[in-house]
Amino acid sequence: MGPGKSKNARRMAEPKKPASSAPKPTAPLRTEHASIMTRLHGLAERIEKLHESATLDQLSLAREVIDFVNKNVAPHARAEEYTLYPAADWAAGEGSKLTETARFEHQLVARRCQALEKEISAGAPAGRLMHHCYGILGLVTAHFQVTDQVLLPYLDKAFDAGRFEKEVLTPLRVERNVKR
Numbered sequence: 001m002g003p004g005k006s007k008n009a010r011r012m013a014e015p016k017k018p019a020s021s022a023p024k025p026t027a028p029l030r031t032e033h034a035s036i037m038t039r040l041h042g043l044a045e046r047i048e049k050l051h052e053s054a055t056l057d058q059l060s061l062a063r064e065v066i067d068f069v070n071k072n073v074a075p076h077a078r079a080e081e082y083t084l085y086p087a088a089d090w091a092a093g094e095g096s097k098l099t100e101t102a103r104f105e106h107q108l109v110a111r112r113c114q115a116l117e118k119e120i121s122a123g124a125p126a127g128r129l130m131h132h133c134y135g136i137l138g139l140v141t142a143h144f145q146v147t148d149q150v151l152l153p154y155l156d157k158a159f160d161a162g163r164f165e166k167e168v169l170t171p172l173r174v175e176r177n178v179k180r
Contacts, residue, residue, distance in 0.1 A: 025164035026152040035145050038073055040137055041167050043068055047133045051126040062120050062129040065136055073140055077106040079176035080147070087168045088151045098151065105143045112136045115126035
């Protein structure tokens, strides 16, 4: 705007901001995902140097990937299937198959962990271990991105924060903490 324009004219030309800056109903889950991803990225940085380690340290670091999945990702995935995915399918509409790919990704991560387990047991060389570790960590990263960018927007539209907490997050947290 030129110098001769009034403040009101300048304000009208500025893009409008959303009326509500309230956090999304899924914000707590997004925060949990970000926490898991931070730990995952830290592990991935250590995997980058796996080939520089002694053989036993290589095998131990590869085992950490499996332990990370078993302790952090698998319980979260089980809980997602129990509570989050049914809610997302409902929010997407009758007959939705929105979560089929995400459910399949859980199976792929489990299969890749089994393959890594076999490689560790066989004393595989660093290159093979790194290949499997990166495959697992890459799948988990992609899965969380799909969840946050594709599934959660449906839930943000269908739920308010209180209802999402009560119907989805609380049962998810309970299920995630059940020892199986």
